[in-house]
Amino acid sequence: MNKFVVVLFCALSGPAALAAAENLIEPGQWKITSKNVVNGATMPPQVKARCLSPEQAGDVAKTFGPATNTVNSTCERTEYEATGRTLKWHLQCKGQMGMDVSGNFNFDSASHYTATITTKAWMAGMLTNDVKTELEAERVSECQP
Numbered sequence: 001m002n003k004f005v006v007v008l009f010c011a012l013s014g015p016a017a018l019a020a021a022e023n024l025i026e027p028g029q030w031k032i033t034s035k036n037v038v039n040g041a042t043m044p045p046q047v048k049a050r051c052l053s054p055e056q057a058g059d060v061a062k063t064f065g066p067a068t069n070t071v072n073s074t075c076e077r078t079e080y081e082a083t084g085r086t087l088k089w090h091l092q093c094k095g096q097m098g099m100d101v102s103g104n105f106n107f108d109s110a111s112h113y114t115a116t117i118t119t120k121a122w123m124a125g126m127l128t129n130d131v132k133t134e135l136e137a138e139r140v141s142e143c144q145p
Helices: 002-013 054-058 060-064
Strands: 028-038 046-052 075-083 086-093 097-109 112-123 126-141
Touching: 054 060, 060 086, 060 097
Parallel strands: none
Antiparallel strands: 028 046, 028 126, 075 086, 086 097, 097 112, 112 126
């Protein structure tokens, strides 16, 4: 279960690289609403705040892609596509506990994005976790010191 939590956390907040000359999103304080469906059960929405630095906003693939430290002997990035205002990726982990994590981000403006992250985990060939997370984020202000 720890591996599941670590990979899901990295997928939601960790690093990868969208080579774009323009910033797709602005730095600043963001309000992120997440809606989760876990093993068929809808969870209450959660709202979190996140401050994005100019460096994080300037490299959305690193900020929103799978963390490079999750790509190792048991995990590999099997899909990665960064085109226009969209970032898609897929991380597959094999071993005693297998896992597939897919992310699809749409940066529809410099102050708004949506995303869907799907995580499926197996142990001994049986599906143990099936999580779909939908994110909607909007820039609300400058970062507060």
